[in-house]
Amino acid sequence: MKCDVVRDLLPSYADRLTSGESNREIDKHLKTCENCRQYYQEMTGEGPEILPKADVKDAALLAGMRKKRKRALLAAVIVILILAAGGLWTFIGYSVGSSKVLAEDVKLSYGRKEDxxxxxxxxxxxAFEFSSFTEKIQDSSGNIIGTRTRLKAQRFRKGWFVKGSMGWKNEIEGGDYICEWVLEFSDKTLTIRNGKLISEKDTTSLPQD
Structure with missing residues (x-):
C-alpha cells in the first residue's frame, strides 16, 4: 500500500471505520514507514497500537536507564542513612561520653625545642576533657626550681566528627629548672619532665575516684 493511499485512509482508520483487511495493511505500512507513522501521530496525538521494532528497542533502552536510576537512588539513600547513623552515634557519644579515659585513647607528642x-x-x-592544676616545685631551701602541672582525665567523648586537641609550652629557666607534666589516665599515670618521659605507672589496680 502506497503512502498517498495510506494517508487518505488514515482519518477513517483513526475513527475505526476501515475494514479489517485495510487495518492490517495500514498497520503493516505504519510499522515500516516513518513518515506516515509521524503523520498519523501528528494527526491523532498517539502512536499505532503495535510498536515498530525500532520503538521496541528504544523502550528496552529506557527500561535499562530507569533501572540504573533506581540503583543510583538506592545507593544515595544508603549513603544518607550511613551518614545519619554516624551523626546520631557521634551525637550520643559526644553528649554522654565516658569517664574512663585510657592512655591509648590519646596520642601524645612531647619534647624540647631549645629552652x-x-x-x-x-x-x-x-574529644576529651582534662582538669589541670599547676604547682611550684621547691628545693630543700624553699627556692622555686620549676613547675609541675597535673592533668587528670575527666571524660572521653567519642564521635566520627568530633575533634579536639590540647597543647602546652613552658620555658625552661636555666639548666636545673624543672618543667614537669603529670598525666593521670584511668589506667596509667605518665610523668614528662623537660620534654622526656621519666615515669609510666600502671594504675588499673588502684581504686578509682
Whole structure:
C-alpha cells in the first residue's frame, strides 16, 4: 500500500471505520514507514497500537536507564542513612561520653625545642576533657626550681566528627629548672619532665575516684 493511499485512509482508520483487511495493511505500512507513522501521530496525538521494532528497542533502552536510576537512588539513600547513623552515634557519644579515659585513647607528642618544653595531646576518634592544676616545685631551701602541672582525665567523648586537641609550652629557666607534666589516665599515670618521659605507672589496680 502506497503512502498517498495510506494517508487518505488514515482519518477513517483513526475513527475505526476501515475494514479489517485495510487495518492490517495500514498497520503493516505504519510499522515500516516513518513518515506516515509521524503523520498519523501528528494527526491523532498517539502512536499505532503495535510498536515498530525500532520503538521496541528504544523502550528496552529506557527500561535499562530507569533501572540504573533506581540503583543510583538506592545507593544515595544508603549513603544518607550511613551518614545519619554516624551523626546520631557521634551525637550520643559526644553528649554522654565516658569517664574512663585510657592512655591509648590519646596520642601524645612531647619534647624540647631549645629552652622550651612542649606537650601536645590529640584524642583518637573523639574529644576529651582534662582538669589541670599547676604547682611550684621547691628545693630543700624553699627556692622555686620549676613547675609541675597535673592533668587528670575527666571524660572521653567519642564521635566520627568530633575533634579536639590540647597543647602546652613552658620555658625552661636555666639548666636545673624543672618543667614537669603529670598525666593521670584511668589506667596509667605518665610523668614528662623537660620534654622526656621519666615515669609510666600502671594504675588499673588502684581504686578509682
Amino acid at each position: 622550651t618544653a612542649y606537650l601536645e595531646m590529640e584524642p583518637r576518634g573523639g
